[in-house]
Structures are given as structure tokens and as C-alpha cells.
Amino acid sequence: MDTTDHASPGGADFDLVIRGGTVYDGTGAPGVRADVGIRSGVVAAVSPAPLPVSAGTRVVEADGRWVTPGFIDTHTHYDVELLVSPGLGESVRHGVTTVLVGNCSLSGVYSDTVDVADLFSRVEALPRDAVLDALERTKSWSDAAAWRSAVESLPLGPNVASFLGHSDVRASVMGLGRSTDPERSPNRQERREIARRVDEALDQGFLGVSTMTNPWDKMDGDRYRSRTLPSTHASWKEFRQISRILRRRDRVLQGVPNLNTKVDVAFYVATSTGLLRKPLRVSLLAAADTLAEPWVNHIFRPLAWVANSLGRGRFVWQHLPTTFKVWADGIDLVVFEEFGSGREALHLKDEMARTDLLAKEGYRRWFRRDFEKRFSPRVWHRDFDDALIVACPDESLVGSTVGDVARDRSLHPADCFLDLVVEHGSDLRWTTTIANAREKVANRLARTPGVTIGFSDSGAHLRNMAFYNFGVRLLERVHAADRRGAPFLSVEEAVFKLTGELADFYRLDAGRIAPGRRADVVVIDPAGLDGESLDYHEEAMPELGGIRRMVNRNDRAVTATIIGGRVVWEDGQFAPGYGSDYASGRFLPAGRRINPAPTGSVPRVSRSAVHGQVNSTHTTATTAAATTM
Structure with a gap:
């Protein structure tokens, strides 16, 4: 594969060169060791021969690494x-x-x-x-x-x-x-x-x-x-x-x-x-x-x-x-929407009202009937032996399954689960595998x-x-x-x-590495x-609102993310001003090519626009080139 822009050495310098990686171009073709040269947010060259690098060219070293479309x-x-x-x-x-x-x-x-x-x-x-x-x-x-x-x-x-x-x-x-x-x-x-x-x-x-x-x-x-x-x-x-x-x-x-x-x-x-x-x-x-x-x-x-x-x-x-592994705080999990008693509990926004409902004997009988239905359609397996407690005010329960606790207490698993939610509410955190x-x-x-x-x-x-x-x-x-x-x-x-x-x-105008x-x-x-x-x-x-959400943190796998020719993530750090001072991404219309966002130093929009000006200023649709794919 040699898709070098041969005019580039004598023409404009590359803004960015990704050097020496194994390039998978997104077509399903085998990977090829090559340099990728980028100019004005666009791939200008993909070359097995080293590309020229000037004083103004940023280099991302990719030796021993895979270079793929985003x-x-x-x-x-x-x-x-x-x-x-x-x-x-x-x-x-x-x-x-x-x-x-x-x-x-x-x-x-x-x-x-x-x-x-x-x-x-x-x-x-x-x-x-x-x-x-x-x-x-x-x-x-x-x-x-x-x-x-x-x-x-x-x-x-x-x-x-x-x-x-x-x-x-x-x-x-x-x-x-x-x-x-x-x-x-x-x-x-x-x-x-x-x-x-x-x-x-x-x-x-x-x-x-x-x-x-x-x-x-x-x-x-x-x-x-x-x-x-x-x-x-x-x-x-x-x-x-x-x-x-x-x-x-x-x-x-x-x-x-x-x-x-x-x-x-x-x-x-x-x-x-x-x-x-x-x-x-x-x-x-x-x-x-x-x-x-x-x-x-x-x-x-x-x-x-x-x-x-x-x-x-x-x-x-x-x-x-x-x-497909999920975590839940108490009974706050979408799989409980599958059956009537679960929906009844999730209908109540107030945790105290929900706790009162879960403590009622009539409700518990209903929940247990729903839980025990053998042939009802379901996504959740409803097996509390696969419900591992990972956090709880009663630390002696951490590391046990709800099924383990039910056996220790000589209870039906559904009753044991409701007892735990009544006692600990959303402070009971547990996990299970769905698929x-x-x-x-x-x-x-x-x-x-x-x-x-x-x-x-x-x-x-x-x-x-x-x-x-x-x-x-x-x-x-x-x-x-x-x-x-x-x-x-x-x-x-x-x-x-x-x-x-x-x-x-x-x-979509995405998914390829090509000039x-x-x-x-x-x-x-x-x-x-x-x-x-x-x-x-x-x-x-x-x-x-400060909610603590689940995230992923395996940052050694992706060593660089480049959007519109701009290095926005590298070696575990976001670029300064990313997501606040400039746009690296674009709105992608179906079936059309769209130019990259401007890569100059002038911010496209300030952080204040994110938090207030969006609701008072609407620019017209971007006039960048848009041609049918």
C-alpha cells in the first residue's frame, strides 16, 4: 500500500504525522506498517516510507502500535x-x-x-x-x-x-x-x-x-x-x-x-x-x-x-x-420494570414511601409470585445467587450474594432481598450478570x-x-x-x-483512514x-448534579485519540481546552462529506456558550463543504 500524497514533501508541511504504526484502514484489509500524514484536519498521506517531518509538525509515535479509524x-x-x-x-x-x-x-x-x-x-x-x-x-x-x-x-x-x-x-x-x-x-x-x-x-x-x-x-x-x-x-x-x-x-x-x-x-x-x-x-x-x-x-x-x-x-x-454486567443501588435497576410488583416499587420516587411499600406483607407476596413465575418473558434471570453485594452499611455482608444471606437467614431469596432493601435502601449496592x-x-x-x-x-x-x-x-x-x-x-x-x-x-463520513x-x-x-x-x-x-457514575479507566490501551486532525487525548491526558475552548468534532449529516472543524488557535466557542449562550444564539448551519457521499 502506497497512498502517499507525493506532492507533500515539496508542498505544505504536515501538521501531524503518526509514525511507524500498523495501519488498519477500516476496510477490513490487513494492517500495513506505515506513516499517516495529516494536513488541515484531513489525511494527506498513508505511506510505508517515512514521511517528512518539519519543525512545525507534531509527531505521534506509533511503533509497535495499531493505528485505526476512530x-x-x-x-x-x-x-x-x-x-x-x-x-x-x-x-x-x-x-x-x-x-x-x-x-x-x-x-x-x-x-x-x-x-x-x-x-x-x-x-x-x-x-x-x-x-x-x-x-x-x-x-x-x-x-x-x-x-x-x-x-x-x-x-x-x-x-x-x-x-x-x-x-x-x-x-x-x-x-x-x-x-x-x-x-x-x-x-x-x-x-x-x-x-x-x-x-x-x-x-x-x-x-x-x-x-x-x-x-x-x-x-x-x-x-x-x-x-x-x-x-x-x-x-x-x-x-x-x-x-x-x-x-x-x-x-x-x-x-x-x-x-x-x-x-x-x-x-x-x-x-x-x-x-x-x-x-x-x-x-x-x-x-x-x-x-x-x-x-x-x-x-x-x-x-x-x-x-x-x-x-x-x-x-x-x-x-x-x-x-453485560450491571450494578444496582437497592431496587433501582431497570430490570425490575419487567414485572408488575417491580414497576409498582419504581413508580414511587420517594425512598421512604418505597421502603414502606416493600415492608408490606401483601406486596411481598406479590413480589414473590412475580419472582417465581417460571415461564414469564424476561431479560433478568432473577437468580439472587448471582447478585453479589459489593457495598453495604453492614460490612459483614459485602462479598456475599443475596442467595448466601438468604440461606444464612433461612429466608426465601426474594424476601431476603426485600429485607435488605428495607434495611439499607440505596446504600445496598449489588451486581449481577445479565448477558x-x-x-x-x-x-x-x-x-x-x-x-x-x-x-x-x-x-x-x-x-x-x-x-x-x-x-x-x-x-x-x-x-x-x-x-x-x-x-x-x-x-x-x-x-x-x-x-x-x-x-x-x-x-456516515467516518470509519476510514485514506487520503x-x-x-x-x-x-x-x-x-x-x-x-x-x-x-x-x-x-x-x-x-x-455531582452524581457518581460508573466509568472505565484502562487508559494504557488508547495512547492517542485524534479528531479532525487534532490530538485531543494522548498518554492519559486530554489536550488543554478540550471540550471547552474549541471544537474538534462536527455534526455529521447522513450521506454527506463534511470538513473538519478549524484547527487553528482561535477558539470556535468559549465555555460560557456551553452554559448559557447556547439558548440565546443559534448560528446558521455550517457552510463547510458538504458533498454527497
């Missing part, structure tokens, strides 16, 4: 965090250079601030007061064009692309109350307005529409608390209307099916097919090997084959490439056609899980398997799944892929 995180809920902390450092420090927001029918584009807070907070386990405060400090837009302008005015760290949330647009047209009332449907005029707003968002470069039919995702707030999200109340006629728009525009339908019945998976498969019509790109949650239903992992490949081979569709599953615990199955899913890498939920469930380093985790597994002599993916295949494959499906492409690049040290990615850490989050 990872794409296709499933985040950064919609609110983006407004107050646009650097999104927890992802960027792990090699993510592009994030997709607006997933699971949730976005903050059309609805007002209180409605957005009620839509997001309980579903994504975010502190509602902090979400509402962040929105009140920043939000003034009410349509897709103004939302895009507001995002483009931020000192973005990574690149950002977005879906339009179906719950967001449906609530904005019908009103949140009517849109969550199972007895009400949009009238003809409202259906036309929903369609108009979808088209308007697609005109602004939105990737498509995200939907939700899962009934155990509930509203927050006091007005309509515990109602299911607006998207769950839509008819199939309404979904088909949206599908027709997306099919015509070659955009994506992102969906979450009913995780109880799973029947509507058939709708997503069918709507993707291209028999006698244009296929529709559909991305669906989730290809997972759950402990509760270990047989389910066998359906993902056949359904994708039916949709894509027989049906000539564009259907993919999203898969988390690591063990992807069987290495052989996880390896098979990662290489299955029709299964893509996603479902990190970055920016959500702050106290429950942290998968910001999902890309590092996949590479770590690939590297370890190769050293054992039992590879399941090559490095180039894994890099393609984290970069080029996703960019191609979502039609003329924007320079979003990651440098990986394989010596840092040593298992540290699974360690537990917490970090205070002042932008959202």
Missing part, C-alpha cells in the same frame, strides 16, 4: 450530557470519535424541556432534576434546524450524528398526555404533521428515526409517571408511515422491540425487506446471549439471513461485545453476519453500567484469543466492525490490552 458508538444517550459537557471524555479517552444520539425513540429536538426530562430520566436512569436543570440552561430550540445549529455551536469533542426520536416527535405533535394515552391515536392532521417533522429532520441530516415498542420503559415526572413511552402507543399504520419516509430517503429505522413478547421483531424484519420495493435500513436491539433465555442467541443469524438474503433487506442487530457471559457464544455473535457492534448505552444508566470502552474490550478479546491460538476475529476484521462497517450502514478523508484516528497499544478494561471505577459528574 471508533463509532452507534447507541448512546448523550443527548443531555452533550449540552453541558460536549467533550464526552468518557468515550473519547477510549477511542470513540463519533457518537450517535437520539436512540430508543428518545431525542430532545421538538418537545419542551419538561417533556424531554420526563421522557429520558426514568428510562435511562438519569437524575431528573439534573436533566431538567441542564435543559433549562441550554434549550431554546423547537425544531430540527435550530437543534442542529445549537449543537454546531458547542465545543464538540467527538463528532455527533443523530436520530429523531419517535417518542419526541409524537409527543410534540399530540401533547405528552395524549401521546401516552392508549385510548388516543393521532388524527389525520397530526399524522401529517409527524411526517412533516420527520422529513424536516432528515433534511437537516438526521440519520433516521428511532422507535420503541418495549412496554417496560416508563415515563418520569409527576404528570404521567409510569406511563409507557409515546412510541409504544403507535399503531402499525403509524410505524409503516415512518418506514415509507425512511425508505424513500435511504435512512435508518432504529428499533427496540417488545422484550416481553418479542413478536414485533417480525415487523422490523419485514419492513426491512426489499422485495418489489427499495429496502429499508433497520438496526434493532439486541443480539445478546441472556442468562434468562439462553436459547435466544440462536435466532439472530437466521432472522438476519431471512431479511437480507431472502428478503433483500438491510437489517442488522446491535451487539455489545463484552459481558454475554459465555465466551464461545459471544465470539460467535461478534462474527455473525447481520450482527453489528453497538448497544453501549453510553451516557445512560450512570449508576448501573459502563461500556464506554466497548471498542477496547472487543480488541482486547481478539488480542487475547489470538495469543491463545484460538482466534475468532482478526484484528482487521474487528477494526472494520468498530469503524467502516458502521459508517457504511449509517452512511482525502477527515482525520479521525486512534492509536492502540496492544500491550495495554491486558484485562484492565473490566475493572470497576466511579467518577463524580458535576455537570449532572
Whole structure:
């Protein structure tokens, strides 16, 4: 491979040279030792011969390291965090250079601030007061064009692309109350307005529409608390209307099916097919090997084959490439939304009222009946022998499972759990594994056609899980398997799944290292892929009320993250002013090339804009070159 810009030695100097690494270009091609030269935020040369370095050229040494396109995180809920902390450092420090927001029918584009807070907070386990405060400090837009302008005015760290949330647009047209009332449907005029707003968002470069039919995702707030999200109340006629728009525009339908019945998976498969019509790109949650239903992992490949081979569709599953392990404070965990007694407890915001409920004998009988149902649909295995106590005021319990404590106390595990929550409330912290615990199955899913890498939920469930380093985790597994002599993916295949494959499906200007492409690049040290990615850490989050969220801290794996030609993370440190004084990332419209953010020393936007000026100043959409991909 020699893709050197041969005019460069005699022309302008390189701003940055990544020297001597093994370059995986994001196409799935084998790695090649090469230098990467970057000029004005764009890859200018990829050369096996050393590139010239002048006094003004910054050099990133990559000898013995992997140089890959920046990872794409296709499933985040950064919609609110983006407004107050646009650097999104927890992802960027792990090699993510592009994030997709607006997933699971949730976005903050059309609805007002209180409605957005009620839509997001309980579903994504975010502190509602902090979400509402962040929105009140920043939000003034009410349509897709103004939302895009507001995002483009931020000192973005990574690149950002977005879906339009179906719950967001449906609530904005019908009103949140009517849109969550199972007895009400949009009238003809409202259906036309929903369609108009979808088209308007697609005109602004939105990737498509995200939907939700899962009934155990509930509203927050006091007005309509515990109602299911607006998207769950839509008819199939309404979904088909949206599908027709997306099919015509070659955009994506992102969906979450009913995780109880799973029947509507058939709708997503069918709507993707291209028999006698244009296929529709559909991305669906989730290809997972759950402990509760270990047989389910066998359906993902056949359904994708039916949709894509027989049906000539564009259907993919999203898969988390690591063990799906979660933590909980007391009973605050989304899996309790699966059954009635759990929902009843989570309906109560006040911890004292919740404690009173959990202590009542009638409630306990109900909880135990739900717990013991053998054949009820579930994601959580409901096995308290796999519920390890990691923190508790009674330190003698730390290190035991709830099942261990139940046997010591001669109690049913469900009664023992409720006793512990009544006694210790949210100070009882415990962990359990939900899915992807069987290495052989996880390896098979990662290489299955029709299964893509996603479902990190970055920016959500702050106290429950942290998968910001999902890309590092996949590479770590690939590297370890190769050293054992039992590879399941090559490095180039894994890099393609984290970069080029996703960019191609979502039609993003990302995921490649090639001359003329924007320079979003990651440098990986394989010596840092040593298992540290699974360690537990917490970090205070002042932008959202000081909540201590779970984070990842395996910083020796990613030695440099480069966004738009700018080194923003290197050797465990962010660049000065990152996420506050300048923008390294851009808003990425679907199907279009977009120039890098300016790399000069003049700040694009000051920190004050993040915390106040966004709601009073909307710049017009960027006039940088945008050509059809």
C-alpha cells in the first residue's frame, strides 16, 4: 500500500504525522506498517516510507502500535450530557470519535424541556432534576434546524450524528398526555404533521428515526409517571408511515422491540425487506446471549439471513461485545420494570414511601409470585445467587450474594432481598450478570453476519453500567484469543466492525483512514490490552448534579485519540481546552462529506456558550463543504 500524497514533501508541511504504526484502514484489509500524514484536519498521506517531518509538525509515535479509524458508538444517550459537557471524555479517552444520539425513540429536538426530562430520566436512569436543570440552561430550540445549529455551536469533542426520536416527535405533535394515552391515536392532521417533522429532520441530516415498542420503559415526572413511552402507543399504520419516509430517503429505522413478547421483531424484519420495493435500513436491539433465555442467541443469524438474503433487506442487530454486567443501588435497576410488583416499587420516587411499600406483607407476596413465575418473558434471570453485594452499611455482608444471606437467614431469596432493601435502601449496592457471559457464544455473535457492534448505552444508566470502552474490550478479546491460538476475529476484521462497517450502514463520513478523508484516528497499544478494561471505577459528574457514575479507566490501551486532525487525548491526558475552548468534532449529516472543524488557535466557542449562550444564539448551519457521499 502506497497512498502517499507525493506532492507533500515539496508542498505544505504536515501538521501531524503518526509514525511507524500498523495501519488498519477500516476496510477490513490487513494492517500495513506505515506513516499517516495529516494536513488541515484531513489525511494527506498513508505511506510505508517515512514521511517528512518539519519543525512545525507534531509527531505521534506509533511503533509497535495499531493505528485505526476512530471508533463509532452507534447507541448512546448523550443527548443531555452533550449540552453541558460536549467533550464526552468518557468515550473519547477510549477511542470513540463519533457518537450517535437520539436512540430508543428518545431525542430532545421538538418537545419542551419538561417533556424531554420526563421522557429520558426514568428510562435511562438519569437524575431528573439534573436533566431538567441542564435543559433549562441550554434549550431554546423547537425544531430540527435550530437543534442542529445549537449543537454546531458547542465545543464538540467527538463528532455527533443523530436520530429523531419517535417518542419526541409524537409527543410534540399530540401533547405528552395524549401521546401516552392508549385510548388516543393521532388524527389525520397530526399524522401529517409527524411526517412533516420527520422529513424536516432528515433534511437537516438526521440519520433516521428511532422507535420503541418495549412496554417496560416508563415515563418520569409527576404528570404521567409510569406511563409507557409515546412510541409504544403507535399503531402499525403509524410505524409503516415512518418506514415509507425512511425508505424513500435511504435512512435508518432504529428499533427496540417488545422484550416481553418479542413478536414485533417480525415487523422490523419485514419492513426491512426489499422485495418489489427499495429496502429499508433497520438496526434493532439486541443480539445478546441472556442468562434468562439462553436459547435466544440462536435466532439472530437466521432472522438476519431471512431479511437480507431472502428478503433483500438491510437489517442488522446491535451487539455489545463484552459481558453485560450491571450494578444496582437497592431496587433501582431497570430490570425490575419487567414485572408488575417491580414497576409498582419504581413508580414511587420517594425512598421512604418505597421502603414502606416493600415492608408490606401483601406486596411481598406479590413480589414473590412475580419472582417465581417460571415461564414469564424476561431479560433478568432473577437468580439472587448471582447478585453479589459489593457495598453495604453492614460490612459483614459485602462479598456475599443475596442467595448466601438468604440461606444464612433461612429466608426465601426474594424476601431476603426485600429485607435488605428495607434495611439499607440505596446504600445496598449489588451486581449481577445479565448477558454475554459465555465466551464461545459471544465470539460467535461478534462474527455473525447481520450482527453489528453497538448497544453501549453510553451516557445512560450512570449508576448501573459502563461500556464506554466497548471498542477496547472487543480488541482486547481478539488480542487475547489470538495469543491463545484460538482466534475468532482478526484484528482487521474487528477494526472494520468498530469503524467502516458502521459508517457504511449509517452512511456516515467516518470509519476510514485514506487520503482525502477527515482525520479521525486512534492509536492502540496492544500491550495495554491486558484485562484492565473490566475493572470497576466511579467518577463524580458535576455537570449532572455531582452524581457518581460508573466509568472505565484502562487508559494504557488508547495512547492517542485524534479528531479532525487534532490530538485531543494522548498518554492519559486530554489536550488543554478540550471540550471547552474549541471544537474538534462536527455534526455529521447522513450521506454527506463534511470538513473538519478549524484547527487553528482561535477558539470556535468559549465555555460560557456551553452554559448559557447556547439558548440565546443559534448560528446558521455550517457552510463547510458538504458533498454527497
